[in-house]
Amino acid sequence: MSLEKILQFLVNYDIFVFIGVFCCLFAFCLVNWCKNPYRRQNRKLEMCRQRIASNPRLAGLFVVMLPDEYRRQWRAYVNGGAQRPSLVFEFVPKKRHVAFWHLFALDAAVCSSYLWAFANDVSAREYVVVQVVFWLAFALFCVVDSVLFGKKEKKARRVFGKFVAQLNALQKADSKQLASQIEGIRKENAPVEETLQRASELLRKNGLEGNRTVQEQQQINKALNSLLQSYARKASSKT
Structure with a gap:
């Protein structure tokens, strides 16, 4: 299929294509907003903290439930002779990864193809409006995603702080x-x-x-x- 036929198809069914483009953009935003890289870590830390609180003498056995980075810190604490676990344990931040970025790339490519249609027919100004709305929506996604990720990290730090406080209380x-x-x-x-x-x-x-x-x-x-x-x-x- 030639580029002219593809462009003609997009122009003939532009309303349906735009609906599909914005539905894909909404799904892309929703998935990334709901994604929490700290969810599993929070669950493990909280579970380990509760087990240690209920049975302090078996604290060493519950350490296997911790994520790898915190198991290494536990070994460093046990072998290092620090006065407090809080002097050894440090919060390990997660990197933010964008899910389904290839879906967004395809979505943006389809949406941007209407600029070529506008170049051939400058009277179709609605295509430019769609471009502006699309990229403004993406900018809004970036801002909201950054705010939500900050809140998720803040919650993860609180869960980590409660875990370390439990270790300090256990030693005391x-x-x-x-x-x-x-x-x-x-x-x-x-x-x-x-x-x-x-x-x-x-x-x-x-x-x-x-x-x-x-x-x-x-x-x-x-x-x-x-x-x-x-x-x-x-x-x-x-x-």
């Missing part, structure tokens, strides 16, 4: 729990040998040193000092 809770367990051993007034053995097993399991803040470590040290002082008093009373 572990430190408090360790200190309270040491204090509980001291208050039980068990035999000295049993007390020291239980305290030793507890420290071996949780670690005397860890990724803790100065205040948290001081709290644990205070509980240990109280336990040692109690042991010293018991030992002196026996002698």
Whole structure:
């Protein structure tokens, strides 16, 4: 089919072609506006956060649910010895990809072909009007898409922030729990040998040193000092 016949077909059925062009443009805009590159990441982070909150002791097992970039950050946190997960974890922004761009390219090519028809018949000014409306609609799409993508990224940052806050709270809770367990051993007034053995097993399991803040470590040290002082008093009373 020659170009003249194609152009003649477009001119003869211009109304139907314009309806199809703008329907395709609307579908292109709608798909891209609804597309959210952060949707899967948000779902995984929120699911992992809820699992950790419900069962903190199995936090290491739930890490496999995280996206790859955040699993790498978890390994860096575990192996790096940072005081807080928030010092290691960083939000990873997604790139914005345009879906069905080939559909838009074809749509724009069909619409722009009417400029050739207008060049052959300058009285068909409606073809120029259609071009203006089409490209103004595309410019509006770009603005709206940029605004929507910014909102999607802002929401993703909030979900990520809640996840990291949960990790920080988990570490803080572990430190408090360790200190309270040491204090509980001291208050039980068990035999000295049993007390020291239980305290030793507890420290071996949780670690005397860890990724803790100065205040948290001081709290644990205070509980240990109280336990040692109690042991010293018991030992002196026996002698």
